[in-house]
Amino acid sequence: MKISRWAAILSMFFFWPGLALAANFDGSQLSPLWGIPFAGLLLSIAVMPLLLPWFWHHHFGKVTAAWTLAFFLPFALIFGPALAGASLVHALVAEYIPFIILLTALFTVAGGIFIRGNLHGSPGLNTGLLLIGAVLASFMGTTGASMLMIRPLIRANDNRLHTAHIVVFFIFIVSNAGGSLTPLGDPPLFLGFLKGVDFFWTVKHIFPETLFLIGSLLAIFYALDRWYYRKEGVQPVDPTPDTGRLGFDGAFNFVLLAGVAALVLLSGFWKSSVVFNVYGAEVGLPGLVRDAGLIAITFASLKITAEKVHEDNQFSWGPMAEVAKLFAGVFLTIIPVIAMLKAGVNGPFGTVVSAVTRPDGQPDPAMYFWATGVLSSFLDNAPTYLVFFNTAGGDPQVLMTTLAPTLAAISAGAVFMGANTYIGNAPNLMVKAIAEDRGVKMPGFFGYMAWSGAVLIPLFLFMTFIWFR
Template sequence: MEHGVIESMPLWLSIPFVVMLLFIAIGPLLFEHWWEQNKNKLIVSLALGIPVVLIMASRGLLLNVEHQILFDYVPFIVLLGALFVITGGIHLEGDIEAKPSINTLFLAIGGILASFMGTTGAAMLLIRPIIKTNIERKYKVHTILFFIAIVANAGGMLTPLGDPPLFLLYLRGAPFQWFFSLAPQWAFVVAVLLAIYYFTDKYYHKKETPKAIKQDHEHIEPIKLKGNINFLFLLGVILSVALLNEHYIHKIHENHYHGFIREGVILLMAVLSLIFTDKKMRYESNKFTWAPILEVAFLFLGIFITMVPALMYLEQNAQSFGLTKSYQFYYATGILSSFLDNAPTAVSFHNLALGLVGDPNAPGLVAHISEVMLKAISLGAVFFGAMTYIGNGPNFMVKAIAEENKIEMPSFFGYILKFSLIVLLPVYIVTQLIFL
């Protein structure tokens, strides 16, 4: 942090941040009904955040909090909110034959779309159609599990729009086009997971009864895409993030407040989506509600405030943690991203890497840190977000929709033991051995 008075940041001031993350991790497990109410999430965020603001103000560091809210939290929520609104206006319907090749194609399309409409947007667009396509089949849990891994996580690697941790790294100086350099790792992981899924689905397809196969073959509804105008608004968001930044508009570099031009255009795209999308399709066919984005807004308000002391502590004490290799950052970011939200985890390790750099403005750095470190943090945060239901926002949403449709999903620990440890982790280890 370069704003406010530079002084040693005590570790105990990071306690509210840790408590905030623990609430997110164990809240749905220990007090589900109380935690599912968004007002209670806001209460927790304010109860933990306000004391941090007061303490930081008493230390002359209020500017650090203000900067975090204005230039990290606001752009973050504006982007996620706009993607949520725009993708909520796109409706895909139909029922085609649930052959292994068709299901694999579904996941592959989702793995591409996720980078450009966000993992949440792609997951919400495709989860109901793929459930409907597989409705006649008995064995479909594995399809939802791979859907979480590919569409709700790994697919979002190619742009800052894809996954929240990448957008936060973009806000810290990583150019929009830099994320395309992660294409080899994205292609490798997505391709390997698709291959594993194809042969898994082929195995289960052979176990289906002849009656189920016959019904699936006979019950066909053509695929229809509605709300196509929203792709124009989505393009507007992509171009805003790609072009309306300090790399192309020097005034933004001179005065951060000019950066809100980008947020203004993104908000305009969301408003246009609300105006021009058929209301019945949005609210009835897509079952659109504001609750999910309010949940994100309330939770991340607490996260962004309470993480300020933690980020300062990490940057000031980076040398003492013993993390100096890219593979160490990959696994450390990945492990924490599995059980905590991957967005603040990525920012935390970015600050840790920042503390290892002598001159953050030296040539050859990306987002003021070593490029290989930035790759390790990005890959760890996005890929390992699929290791548990709580690693990334869309995971729980996909699980909930599957269970609404009478698909018996594994428990929290069942998911880890039966899927992520035996399928995902080996793929991620091989990825590290090849690329880092």
């Protein structure tokens, strides 16, 4: 029987009218074993590209589907198709689909902008480009800013002898820390926005931390790049010919980027009583308008962008398809993990909840910062944010007010420490792949961790004592 036929049967099984119930269930009744598919998927993402790169490259979608079915089929058999179907629909409609639509729009629009001209890399110029990328990241996403800025940065330094450190700091600053100020910047913050966190809450509460981290990284990078630059002496002949004055091809996509920001803002400020019930999951009219607009912007970008711009950018759907497939599995297998964390100290993960809670019962911001950060380093920061958002109670109104230091710690830990490894944030691997394709010899998984351990961890320790005590 073909896979498509199986998919049709499973769809009828899960979505048969009348079967869908509320997706909320008592996580305290679950065994920690229900977290195995989630852990297995994340372990596969971390290890298989290193140990079995050829197999992973060709079959990561099948591996993701296998772990997802390893959760849903037993869950449906034990708890019934109604609860399984409602949980599936809620995860897709309320979280995954809006998330992937925004990511696709940013990826497409950024891929339609090509920066013309050949800059000549120097410590000052490179630091300036990283700063520009950091500012752009909070408005066009770490994915969008990374895809826009990494190619001209590599091209500017293609006659340098030492370039790996440039890309490493690019990942630190542009692909992670720069996206910490708005829900447009990084996937974890957008998930928080979908949960009810105000659009401007993050910039109000972690701006000093962001300014310190980015400023420190830029200063360290400038000193290091200047040392390499002097060590190299006379630069080799630049292999990239000058192509005239600097400029942009596909510049109309900047207008579309403004449209993306406007739609996200609209969905946050527009309050409507119109709500649609999709098999137990509530979908508000503002969210539908936002997602429809983002889809329209994606198609508009593809329509108006000249083919040559995409060719110059080496634009392809491969990175986006990989992120979409992997995150689909992550968002679905994390369902029981979130339910168990919501159960609090009496649930299967009571030890985790206790570790981030002070003796008086109040959350410990420092522990939330490091717990969220460490897991974000290895498990991907978007689902990790959700885990600790729910561990802290999951009520956005309480988290934005009474527990504001806790939400700030969760947000900072998820965004900042996603830079600790290649797998901490989706753009990290995209940037690494582009750099290696352009001839940059990037450090391996543990080599990159040596960089983050030497540069980032001391800064995070300092931030803990200043802001998250």
